[in-house]
């Protein structure tokens with residue numbers, strides 16, 4: 237107990253050891269949130285992942301890790317210097333983390349926290365203009381540096397031109413678009429290829445060369461725990477310079493117990509010459525210690541895949557700062 | 565475990581009169597004697613009262629809670645199966661109800677079976693408790709359909725919670741003692757379980 241108290245007080249040691257070098261780390265994929273805004277089925281799913289006895293008081297645990305403050309604590313555990321918080325509008329699946337809520341959390345430490353805004357699309361036919369205006373407002377008010385979308389959780393097709401106005405706006409404003417790719421374990425997800433396979437994004441990627449598209453999770457199939465559409469991600473990134481990659485969640489203890497999935501994916505990225513467009517992310521905080529643990533697993537995967545310290549440094553922080561800039 | 569076995573094997577001869585600490589930690593009270601124990605820690609808190617009956621039987625009532633979110637209350641009996649200078653082994657069976665509050669409330673009848681073993685030392689009482697608790701629960705699922713209607717289904721379900729406690733008691737006086745123990749509780753609704761710790765206080769007369 238005393239040991240835990242001491243550990244909590246200590247100033248974190250920044251960065252991570254990689255073949256004898258200390259490398260700075262940024263986590264580009266973190267979810268702040270409010271427990272009340274998560275649908276019951278997803279609350280049950282998340283609760284089943286919390287260790288007992290935290291599972292008895294999930295909202296208490298959520299409050300302690302899902303706020304900006306809680307997330308900073310989780311980053312500290314891994315020596316992670318900065319993190320990107322995602323807003324999400326998926327009321328039927330993963331829930332809502334509004335732009336306003338996430339914007340407020342960024343203020344907890346504007347130096348260390350970055351944010352991606354999101355767009356509500358469930359009434360798109362009537363609300364398109366309003367929602368795009370809301371998005372721009374959020375970017376201007378809170379300094380969001382990009383946009384987060386999850387077709388599968390938000391139930392709109394990747395190749396539906398009705399939504400291309402989002403990509404157009406992103407290009408004009410210089411806001412990279414982060415996309416969830418691959419299936420998802422969350423109840424209510426649209427799992428069909430049009431929602432999960434980034435090959436369906438190709439038209440938009442080609443039409444909007446000024447828009448950066450970050451393919452999150454590398455198309456991993458979280459249902460069958462298979463690489464899924466990793467090939468399509470690599471292929472798109474090889475052919476289009478506006479496609480970036482992000483290897484979060486697929487290497488977690490539950491999806492990849494022995495670490496071979498993540499190591500294989502990192503190896504495929506390196507072989508395709510895409511290290512310079514790959515950004516580290518965890519998909520935390522999930523449960524206490526997840527963000528730090530995922531970093532360890534990613535470092536191990538890069539070592540297995542033969543990344544030099546220079547390459548690992550690019551993935552762990554340099555590419556992030558190259559794309560989103562560094563807060564002064 | 566090793567410590568417990570080692571202590572059982574090499575312990576000194578215990579005294580004649582048994583302490584309330586032994587009654588609570590090893591299970592089983594001598595006829596006519598009452599013992600009350602309180603345990604507090606994370607995540608568990610509990611109160612047990614027991615009284616010795618004739619024929620070696622002990623009546624037990626127990627309240628046990630984890631974070632005051634999952635509460636168990638019930639009554640039952642216990643009996644010593646093996647009793648020697650180095651070790652006591654007893655079994656307890658209780659019936660009660662389990663209630664869970666919070667975002668996933670549940671309520672149902674529950675049975676608890678507990679195995680207690682301890683070295684009945686005059687001062688130090690190392691002990692091990694193994695228990696399992698099975699609660700019958702009904703699960704109501706409401707499916708909201710796209711056409712606006714909803715469907716309710718009810719299925720019977722059971723929650724099984726095995727647990728283990730390893731600890732050490734200190735009989736300060738025959739009528740009062742304390743203990744410290746590590747608790748591990750497996751919960752079928754969670755993937756992993758982190759161990760807990762408790763401090764206990766027991767009195768008897």
Ligand SMILES: [Zn+2]
Nearest residue numbers: 265267322519
């Ligand atoms: Zn995510």
